[in-house]
Amino acid sequence: MDSVAGIDYRFTDPRLLLEALTHRSMGSRNYERLEFLGDSVLSLVISSRLFELRPDATEGDLSRMRARLVRGVSLAELAAEINLGKQIMLGEGELKSGGFRRASILADSFEAVLGAIFLDGGYAACRQVIIDLFDPLIANLPDIEELKDPKTRLQEWLQARARPLPEYELQREEGAEHAKKFYVTCRIPDDETEVEASGSSRRMTEQAAAQQILLLLKESVA
Numbered sequence: 001m002d003s004v005a006g007i008d009y010r011f012t013d014p015r016l017l018l019e020a021l022t023h024r025s026m027g028s029r030n031y032e033r034l035e036f037l038g039d040s041v042l043s044l045v046i047s048s049r050l051f052e053l054r055p056d057a058t059e060g061d062l063s064r065m066r067a068r069l070v071r072g073v074s075l076a077e078l079a080a081e082i083n084l085g086k087q088i089m090l091g092e093g094e095l096k097s098g099g100f101r102r103a104s105i106l107a108d109s110f111e112a113v114l115g116a117i118f119l120d121g122g123y124a125a126c127r128q129v130i131i132d133l134f135d136p137l138i139a140n141l142p143d144i145e146e147l148k149d150p151k152t153r154l155q156e157w158l159q160a161r162a163r164p165l166p167e168y169e170l171q172r173e174e175g176a177e178h179a180k181k182f183y184v185t186c187r188i189p190d191d192e193t194e195v196e197a198s199g200s201s202r203r204m205t206e207q208a209a210a211q212q213i214l215l216l217l218k219e220s221v222a
Helices: 014-020 032-053 059-070 072-081 092-096 103-121 123-139 150-160 202-220
Strands: 167-174 181-188 193-199
Touching: 014 032, 014 103, 032 059, 032 103, 032 123, 059 072, 059 123, 072 103, 072 123, 103 123, 150 202, 167 202, 181 202, 193 202
Parallel strands: none
Antiparallel strands: 167 181, 181 193
């Protein structure tokens, strides 16, 4: 095997591709080192491509766009589109548990393939593969505002109206260590608008609270 369906590249050294498609459940020689390399090359190429294609974007906007493109979910979706899961070699346990469909395994192996291409054909060849795969995704990125997390959007909305920044407070935690539930309030000091949200992590709960209160604030001025 010297190529992957859906990726326009043929390997000179098929052993690199074999390693990129070998999960750690198969032994010590697996895709983890190539994944490390591919992750770095992917980040560099996407950063360069966004810099080129979005000349008016700020540093923060470029970072948000890159994060959306290289996140595990996006990579797993790309890997699924080219049926990469069917080519990943898994140990018996992983195979029985459906590891070939697992998003983390798909994303990791995808990055490993990019790392293998980089070693086999060099930066230019790897860059072209990444551009071919990611340019359609770049063209279809959502509006910059949609890429911002709720806490950032709330802060910017308040700052634009010269209002004080929100205050987040952890009210309580419930449950065992491995299954905690967090309760967080978000409060606007100048009018005491306040909401409470709950979730499995404090960070995500704060984001949920910010989203709720931003909707309330927008409705109040509509």
